[in-house]
Amino acid sequence: MSSTWSEMVHQPEVILVTGGAGFIGSNFLLYMVARYPTVQFINLDRLTYAGNLMNLRSIEEAPNYRFVRGDVADAPLVERLFREHGISTVVHFAAESHVDRSIMTPLSFVLTNTVGTVTLLEAARKAWGDHADPRRFRFYHISTDEVFGSLGPEGYFTEFTPYNPRSPYAASKAASDHFVRAYYYTYGLPIVISNCSNNYGPYQFPEKLIPLTILNALENRPIPIYGKGENVRDWLYVHDHCTAIERILLFGRTGQTYLVSAGYERTNLELVTQLLDLLDEELGRPAGYSRRLITFVKDRPGHDFRYALDASRLRQELGWQPAYTLEEGLRETIRWYLSHRDWLEAVTDASYRAYYEKQYVLR
Ligand code: NAD
Numbered sequence: 467m468s469s470t471w472s473e474m475v476h477q478p479e480v481i482l483v484t485g486g487a488g489f490i491g492s493n494f495l496l497y498m499v500a501r502y503p504t505v506q507f508i509n510l511d512r513l514t515y516a517g518n519l520m521n522l523r524s525i526e527e528a529p530n531y532r533f534v535r536g537d538v539a540d541a542p543l544v545e546r547l548f549r550e551h552g553i554s555t556v557v558h559f560a561a562e563s564h565v566d567r568s569i570m571t572p573l574s575f576v577l578t579n580t581v582g583t584v585t586l587l588e589a590a591r592k593a594w595g596d597h598a599d600p601r602r603f604r605f606y607h608i609s610t611d612e613v614f615g616s617l618g619p620e621g622y623f624t625e626f627t628p629y630n631p632r633s634p635y636a637a638s639k640a641a642s643d644h645f646v647r648a649y650y651y652t653y654g655l656p657i658v659i660s661n662c663s664n665n666y667g668p669y670q671f672p673e674k675l676i677p678l679t680i681l682n683a684l685e686n687r688p689i690p691i692y693g694k695g696e697n698v699r700d701w702l703y704v705h706d707h708c709t710a711i712e713r714i715l716l717f718g719r720t721g722q723t724y725l726v727s728a729g730y731e732r733t734n735l736e737l738v739t740q741l742l743d744l745l746d747e748e749l750g751r752p753a754g755y756s757r758r759l760i761t762f763v764k765d766r767p768g769h770d771f772r773y774a775l776d777a778s779r780l781r782q783e784l785g786w787q788p789a790y791t792l793e794e795g796l797r798e799t800i801r802w803y804l805s806h807r808d809w810l811e812a813v814t815d816a817s818y819r820a821y822y823e824k825q826y827v828l829r
C-alpha cells in the first residue's frame with residue numbers, strides 16, 4: 467500500500483458530507499462550499515436535536531450544494547445516493563456526539579456511530595469496488611480523541627496509542643474507527659481517519675460545556691461543573707479543525723490516522739473562569755461578575771481525567787497550523803452567540819428544557 471506523493475493527492479468531485487447540519491459539519495460546509503465551487507457537496511443528515519438547517523442558510527441556494535434528509539444507517543437510501551450522485555468522496559461527521567446522553571441511551575450511539583458507519587463503508591465499497599484509486603475515491607472518517615481513554619497528568623496521545631474507550635460514546639466511535647481501518651486492510655478501501663480534541667465555536671449545541679456556560683451565564687442560571695473541575699480538555703476552535711480536515715482530505719496518506727489539536731490544555735474550572743471573564747468584558751459587566759454562577763455538581767460517571775494530543779504528524783507532514791489562540795477563539799465564540807440570540811432561542815426549545823430538567827433531577 468506504499469504510495470508516492472502524487473498518488474496521495476486526492477481530487478474530490480462529488481463529496482457526501484454526513485451530519486452536515488450539526489456543529490462541525492455545518493462549519494465545514496460553510497467553509498468548503500464557497501471555497502471549492504466546482505466540487506459538488508451532498509449533505510446527508512437525519513436532523514436529530516443536534517442538526518439544524520438554520521446553520522446552512524447562507525449556502526442553501528449554492529449551485530454546488532444539496533441537502534438530503536435521512537439516516538446514515540439506512541442502507542437503501544445511502545446506496546441510492548452513491549448511485550444517483552456519483553459520490554466519489556465521503557466526509558463522515560454524522561454521529562450521536564454527547565457523552566452524557568450516551569450514558570443515558572447507549573444503543574442509539576451504537577446504531578448511528580457504529581452501524582451507520584459500517585452502512586456507509588459498505589455502500590462505498592459497492593460503488594467503488596475493491597482497491598479503488600485513492601486519487602479519485604476517499605472515505606474520510608471524523609473521529610475523536612476519546613477512543614484512546616483517559617490520560618494521567620503527564621503524556622500525550624499519539625497515532626500509536628492503543629485504544630481504550632471508557633464511555634458508551636467513545637466505545638461506539640472506537641468500534642467505527644476499527645471498521646474503517648478493517649475496510650482498508652480487507653478491501654483496500656481508500657480511507658483516512660482523524661481523531662480530534664474538544665472543539666468549540668459557532669453553532670455548537672448548548673449541551674456542551676462552552677455554549678452551555680455562555681447560555682447559562684446570559685440567563686443568570688447555575689453553571690454546572692462536574693466533580694471538582696479538575697478534569698483537563700484540549701481545546702480547538704472549530705475553524706482550525708475545518709482547515710485541518712481540508713488538508714487531511716486532500717493530502718493525507720491513505721490508510722493513515724492524523725491527530726488534530728492546537729495544544730490548549732485547560733482544567734474545566736480554568737476554562738470556564740476564563741470564558742466567564744471574557745463574557746463579562748464583552749457585556750460590560752463588572753470584572754468577575756459571572757463567576758458566582760459556577761456550581762460544583764455530581765461528577766460524570768467514568769469521567770475521563772485528561773485528554774491531550776500530539777499533533778506533530780499533522781503539523782510536520784501536512785504543514786497545518788491553528789490560526790486561533792484559545793483567547794481569540796473564545797472571544798469569537800462569545801461574540802457569535804451574543805449576535806445569534808435567535809439561533810440560541812430556536813435550539814433551546816421545550817425538549818431541550820426537558821432534557822436539562824431531567825439532568826438536574828438526576829443530580
Ligand atoms: P453534532 O452532535 O453537533 O452533530 C451531529 C450531526 O449528525 C447532527 O446534524 C445530526 O442531525 C446528525 N446525525 C445524527 N445521527 C444521524 C444519523 N443516524 N444519520 C444522519 N445524520 C445523523 O456533532 P459534532 O460535534 O458536530 O461532531 C461531528 C463529528 O465530529 C462526530 O463524529 C464526533 O464524534 C466528531 N468529533 C466531535 C468533537 C467535538 O468536540 N464536538 C471532537 C472530535 C470529534
Ligand code: DAU
Pocket residue numbers: 563564565566609610611612662663664665673674675676678690691692693697698699734766773
Ligand atoms: O474530546 C473530543 C470530544 O469532546 C468529542 O468527541 C465529543 O463529541 C464532545 O462532546 C466532547 O466531549 P466532552 O465530554 O469532553 O465534552 P463536554 O462539553 O460534554 O464536556 C467537556 C468537559 O466539561 C468534560 O470534562 C465534562 C465537563 N462538563 C461538561 C458539561 C456539559 C462539566 O463540568 N459540566 C457540564 O455541564
